[in-house]
Amino acid sequence: KAGVTQTPRYLIKTRGQQVTLSCSPISGHRSVSWYQQTPGQGLQFLFEYFSETQRNKGNFPGRFSGRQFSNSRSEMNVSTLELGDSALYLCASSFGQANTEAFFGQGTRLTVV
Amino acid sequence: KQEVTQIPAALSVPEGENLVLNCSFTDSAIYNLQWFRQDPGKGLTSLLLIQSSQREQTSGRLNASLDKSSGRSTLYIAASQPGDSATYLCAVRNYGGSQGNLIFGKGTKLSVKP
Numbered sequence: 001k002a003g004v005t006q007t008p009r010y011l012i013k014t015r016g017q018q019v020t021l022s023c024s025p026i027s028g029h030r031s032v033s034w035y036q037q038t039p040g041q042g043l044q045f046l047f048e049y050f051s052e053t054q055r056n057k058g059n060f061p062g063r064f065s066g067r068q069f070s071n072s073r074s075e076m077n078v079s080t081l082e083l084g085d086s087a088l089y090l091c092a093s094s095f096g097q098a099n100t101e102a103f104f105g106q107g108t109r110l111t112v113v
Numbered sequence: 114k115q116e117v118t119q120i121p122a123a124l125s126v127p128e129g130e131n132l133v134l135n136c137s138f139t140d141s142a143i144y145n146l147q148w149f150r151q152d153p154g155k156g157l158t159s160l161l162l163i164q165s166s167q168r169e170q171t172s173g174r175l176n177a178s179l180d181k182s183s184g185r186s187t188l189y190i191a192a193s194q195p196g197d198s199a200t201y202l203c204a205v206r207n208y209g210g211s212q213g214n215l216i217f218g219k220g221t222k223l224s225v226k227p
Contacts, residue, residue, distance in 0.1 A: 004156075006156075033214065033215065035215075042217060042218075042219045042220070043202070043204075043217040045214075045215070045216075048214060056214065088154070090156055090157065092157075092215065101147065101159055101162045102147060102159065102204075102206075102215055103159055104149070104156045104157040104158075104159070105156050106155055106156040107155070107156045109154070
């Protein structure tokens with residue numbers, strides 16, 4: 001059974017550009033959540049999607065957005081990149097019920113220069 | 114607002130030692146608690162999931178306990194090995210909202226010396 005797949009693994013972007021990250025959840029999982037991980041702040045929640053609907057959203061500026069497709073694959077977009085957006089972005093998938101286990105991908109390392 | 118704390122932040126032990134990692138949370142209204150392992154620059158690997166109605170879970174050399182009323186969980190690692198060196202994170206599954214459905218501690222960085 002394939003795990004959670006995130007692409008690309010590494011990205012280098014310039015300030016002001018925009019970027020799109022992709023996450024393919026485990027087959028059958030309908031919930032996808034995104035997290036930003038930095039050394040200073042740890043893991044911070046960005047948003048959660050379930051059956052193409054945003055279910056929860058963290059306290060990030062509107063430059064951060066996401067969506068989920070009918071096959072449960074999800075993308076997140078960051079516009080007008082800032083140096084502080086450099087981080088490891090992690091995607092988690094689960095069945096979507098409250099008591100189910102979350103599985104994470106390997107992450108996308110974004111560096112903004 | 115749920116807050117998750119992990120103590121200690123870092124731990125160094127000799128190979129073969131048994132050890133305990135601690136996790137505490139402020140709001141006992143959780144669905145479950147999950148322990149993860151993270152190697153440098155990599156994603157999170159799920160180790161154990163404990164539902165709110167359970168007291169403990171075991172997998173191989175790992176045993177996790179949960180005391181929901183006191184807001185505490187421990188991860189016990191028996192006979193530690195150098196390959197256990199990693200950062201261990203605990204996360205509680207909450208009721209959603211702006212914190213999301215998984216709230217993480219900052220982790221314990223474990224180093225097992227041969």
